[in-house]
Amino acid sequence: MSIDIKTMNVEPKRHTFAHVARRLGSDAPASRYEEGVYDLQATTHFHYRPLWGPEHWHFDEGRTQVKMSDWYKFKDPRQYYYGTYTIARANMHQTTDRNFAFEEKREMLANIDPEWREMIVNYLIPLRHYEWGANMNACSISDTGYGTAITSAAIFTAGDRLGIAQILSRVGISLGNGTGDLLDDAKAQWMNGPAWQGMRKCVEDSLVLKDWFEALVAQFLVMDGLVYPLVYNHIDTEGQKHGAAAISILCEFMVDWSAEHNRWVDAVIKVAAKESEENQALLSSWYSQWRDETHKALQPLAAMVLGDGADSALADVKEQLDKRAGKLGLNL
Amino acid sequence: MTPPRKKKMNLKQRYALMTRGLDWETSYQKMDDVFPYDTFEGIKITDWSKWEDPFRLTMDAYWKYQGEKERKLYAVLDSFAQNNGQLGISDARYVNAIKLFLTGVTPLEYQAHRHFAHLGRHIRGAGPRVAAQMQSLDELRHAQTQIHTISHYNKYFDGFAEFPHMHDRVWYLSVPKSFFDDACTAGPFEFFTAISFAFEYVLTNLLFVPFMSGAAYNGDLATVTFGFSAQSDEARHMTLGIEVIKFMLEQHPDNLPIVQKWVDKWFWRGHKMLGLVAMMMDYMLPKRIMSWKEAWEIYFTEAGGALFEDLSRYGLRVPKYADIATEEAEHISHQNWAIFYQYTQAAGFHTWLPTDEEMAWLSEKYPNTFDKYYRPRFEMWREMEAKGERFYNNALPQLCQTCQIPMGYTEPGDPTKIGFRSTEYKGDRYHFCSDGCKDIFENEPEKFAQAWLPVHQIFQGNCGGADLGDVLKWYHMENGTDNLDYSGSPDQQQWDAWQAARKKVAG
Numbered sequence: 050m051s052i053d054i055k056t057m058n059v060e061p062k063r064h065t066f067a068h069v070a071r072r073l074g075s076d077a078p079a080s081r082y083e084e085g086v087y088d089l090q091a092t093t094h095f096h097y098r099p100l101w102g103p104e105h106w107h108f109d110e111g112r113t114q115v116k117m118s119d120w121y122k123f124k125d126p127r128q129y130y131y132g133t134y135t136i137a138r139a140n141m142h143q144t145t146d147r148n149f150a151f152e153e154k155r156e157m158l159a160n161i162d163p164e165w166r167e168m169i170v171n172y173l174i175p176l177r178h179y180e181w182g183a184n185m186n187a188c189s190i191s192d193t194g195y196g197t198a199i200t201s202a203a204i205f206t207a208g209d210r211l212g213i214a215q216i217l218s219r220v221g222i223s224l225g226n227g228t229g230d231l232l233d234d235a236k237a238q239w240m241n242g243p244a245w246q247g248m249r250k251c252v253e254d255s256l257v258l259k260d261w262f263e264a265l266v267a268q269f270l271v272m273d274g275l276v277y278p279l280v281y282n283h284i285d286t287e288g289q290k291h292g293a294a295a296i297s298i299l300c301e302f303m304v305d306w307s308a309e310h311n312r313w314v315d316a317v318i319k320v321a322a323k324e325s326e327e328n329q330a331l332l333s334s335w336y337s338q339w340r341d342e343t344h345k346a347l348q349p350l351a352a353m354v355l356g357d358g359a360d361s362a363l364a365d366v367k368e369q370l371d372k373r374a375g376k377l378g379l380n381l
Numbered sequence: 382m383t384p385p386r387k388k389k390m391n392l393k394q395r396y397a398l399m400t401r402g403l404d405w406e407t408s409y410q411k412m413d414d415v416f417p418y419d420t421f422e423g424i425k426i427t428d429w430s431k432w433e434d435p436f437r438l439t440m441d442a443y444w445k446y447q448g449e450k451e452r453k454l455y456a457v458l459d460s461f462a463q464n465n466g467q468l469g470i471s472d473a474r475y476v477n478a479i480k481l482f483l484t485g486v487t488p489l490e491y492q493a494h495r496h497f498a499h500l501g502r503h504i505r506g507a508g509p510r511v512a513a514q515m516q517s518l519d520e521l522r523h524a525q526t527q528i529h530t531i532s533h534y535n536k537y538f539d540g541f542a543e544f545p546h547m548h549d550r551v552w553y554l555s556v557p558k559s560f561f562d563d564a565c566t567a568g569p570f571e572f573f574t575a576i577s578f579a580f581e582y583v584l585t586n587l588l589f590v591p592f593m594s595g596a597a598y599n600g601d602l603a604t605v606t607f608g609f610s611a612q613s614d615e616a617r618h619m620t621l622g623i624e625v626i627k628f629m630l631e632q633h634p635d636n637l638p639i640v641q642k643w644v645d646k647w648f649w650r651g652h653k654m655l656g657l658v659a660m661m662m663d664y665m666l667p668k669r670i671m672s673w674k675e676a677w678e679i680y681f682t683e684a685g686g687a688l689f690e691d692l693s694r695y696g697l698r699v700p701k702y703a704d705i706a707t708e709e710a711e712h713i714s715h716q717n718w719a720i721f722y723q724y725t726q727a728a729g730f731h732t733w734l735p736t737d738e739e740m741a742w743l744s745e746k747y748p749n750t751f752d753k754y755y756r757p758r759f760e761m762w763r764e765m766e767a768k769g770e771r772f773y774n775n776a777l778p779q780l781c782q783t784c785q786i787p788m789g790y791t792e793p794g795d796p797t798k799i800g801f802r803s804t805e806y807k808g809d810r811y812h813f814c815s816d817g818c819k820d821i822f823e824n825e826p827e828k829f830a831q832a833w834l835p836v837h838q839i840f841q842g843n844c845g846g847a848d849l850g851d852v853l854k855w856y857h858m859e860n861g862t863d864n865l866d867y868s869g870s871p872d873q874q875q876w877d878a879w880q881a882a883r884k885k886v887a888g
């Protein structure tokens with residue numbers, strides 16, 4: 050059969066879907082990202098107002114104050130559709146599995162100084178709850194966001210945050226010799242430890258935000274933008290002095306993930322800020338408000354772990370984040 | 382170093398720590414503000430910890446299994462495209478079945494992605510939340526892999542190119558769209574009942590077997606591969622559906638009447654929407670798998686019967702009007718195909734009359750109804766075609782306010798009489814195709830009175846204009862290309878040219 054096909058004229062009538070062609074400006078072959086994302090969300094002629102919130106349609110631009118002429122400007126620089134996303138994460142996690150095996154074989158966790166080991170239970174393991182909060186915000190953005198470009202990337206992020214919470218849980222279980230005891234201890238810290246109450250309040254406050262874009266700024270830009278470098282950079286460096294090399298290895302996923310995730314977050318913020326002065330002002334005010342709250346909330350945590358070094362570490366992460374936000378077009 | 386205090390955990394305990402163990406009772410914000418939507422429906426949950434996880438998949442395992450499936454699927458899709466797989470299908474008429482799928486079903490997969498994200502955020506129990514999140518990811522997968530599978534067909538056949546635009550506008554696509562809009566605008570427990578239970582558990586085989594076996598029988602390797610690849614996702618979705626129903630019924634006796642009402646509603650809504658699949662199965666597949674009636678007997682009467690017998694220990698009974706739906710299984714495909722034949726000028730896929738051989742098959746499969754009620758009509762239309770007087774219905778049909786299908790269904794017990802029902806609400810009269818659809822309206826009139834009914838909208842001048850040409854333009858449907866009979870269509874001309882070229886080469 051292959052012979053006749055070659056000699057036959059099987060010219061395509063078109064190279065992509067019409068709505069994709071309109072976006073590309075011509076009927077050119079389109080990528081799987083473009084075909085899988087563009088215009089997939091219904092935009093009009095909805096039938097019924099939601100019983101759970103009749104002030105909007107279930108897909109409604111009005112669920113944020115940010116205004117865009119086109120919600121597909123939020124193209125994902127990683128070009129993730131489901132297939133490329135799951136394959137990328139499966140590959141990343143293979144390394145994580147190898148790292149856990151490596152640590153177990155060498156019993157590296159046993160090299161950690163006992164006081165620092167306790168510190169890990171107090172600063173690192175409670176982050177599994179922080180990640181769960183981030184997972185909830187990501188779901189919320191996927192639920193109430195507008196356009197597939199945002200909602201697909203958001204549900205991928207929700208999966209990421211659950212995955213990270215589970216890596217942290219594994220670290221806690223390993224440290225606890227295969228039991229969940231240290232997870233209980235860490236949860237007690239999250240619930241009642243004075244070092245964590247500011248952060249827990251920030252997270253809970255973000256969970257009741259009505260504007261999904263504010264949740265995106267609060268969680269992905271600001272809270273993550275301060276927490277990640279503080280924990281996985283400053284505190285991790287301090288841990289090296291206490292024999293905690295194993296922790297750096299086991300947390301490699303988070304470091305790599307965060308660098309990748311920030312590319313998407315930065316692209317979204319940049320595009321939204323560039324769209325209009327109104328957006329820029331809105332994003333900037335959300336940014337400042339959440340940065341101040343989060344910065345304050347992190348002080349007792351940083352002090353508990355870094356002692357005298359806390360202020361300079363926090364000042365550094367704040368400065369870095371301000372620089373980043375400035376580059377994204379926010380007014381500080 | 383603290384010595385180990387307890388023994389190592391089993392898998393169930395470990396999974397619980399990895400999921401619901403992450404959750405906490407908020408105190409800086411009220412739980413009711415963090416979870417504002419899971420109480421208004423009246424479903425009483427006294428103890429979320431009683432939730433049994435229907436499957437235990439950590440994210441790393443999810444990425445691994447799903448990533449592997451995606452690798453394999455895209456390898457097949459790539460080779461299908463490279464080898465011009467579209468030439469291997471049974472007949473180009475088959476492609477119309479996947480036009481219906483892409484325009485009618487794929488956008489619903491996307492809606493499912495969104496609303497499972499809603500449940501994944503808003504259900505108070507962390508166990509079901511995780512399951513819902515994975516389903517949100519899966520449903521996005523289904524939407525995107527369907528687009529990528531069908532992308533190749535779009536390059537060679539008409540009717541696919543404008544699928545999202547059409548989904549939001551075209552008259553018959555408002556049937557599936559309003560079905561899903563209805564579910565997504567309901568509360569979270571109704572959505573679970575509608576989609577996870579009624580649709581994914583009770584009725585899913587009636588959607589997937591026709592399309593996926595239809596693809597297999599008709600040489601559509603790409604769609605078959607997609608279907609197989611989605612099967613293990615569906616298995617997870619089904620276990621979630623049954624777990625949710627049992628959980629609600631076990632949690633509080635007051636839940637039973639609410640759940641029963643939802644089961645009745647969503648069974649009937651599903652039955653009406655699946656009428657489109659029935660027509661596809663009996664009329665649009667050049668190589669048939671089984672009749673709709675046979676599928677209904679196997680997947681609803683037998684499998685559904687056993688299921689509801691099992692659920693009777695919770696007090697749940699067989700959905701209301703199940704007997705009527707079973708009676709309609711002998712009629713619905715013929716009636717629907719007749720509607721599309723008459724309105725082919727406004728359909729986004731091609732129509733045709735069954736051949737002699739196909740009519741013989743229909744007579745055999747529908748001994749009680751086809752020869753008596755439907756063959757005469759098709760034969761009359763065939764004669765008209767032969768005389769050059771192909772029948773077009775130019776009067777816009779009245780639509781059922783609930784299911785939005787043109788009122789072409791007959792009375793239970795009398796297949797010669799079209800059924801009409803109506804009711805009054807706030808001074809206006811609303812019309813229905815059946816008692817089932819009327820009941821649904823009367824239970825939630827304020828909701829169903831809002832429906833965006835395509836025919837009303839055309840009359841009100843909201844669809845591009847008053848005549849067919851205007852409406853087609855507004856639909857982005859190209860007249861003479863996307864619509865009308867298969868015979869004489871560009872799809873057919875191209876297919877025939879391919880066949881002729883093949884013969885020539887083969888000598």
Ligand SMILES: [Fe+2]
Pocket residue numbers: 490493519520523
């Ligand atoms: Fe699906």
Ligand SMILES: [Fe+2]
Pocket residue numbers: 653781782783784785786813814815818
């Ligand atoms: Fe109806």
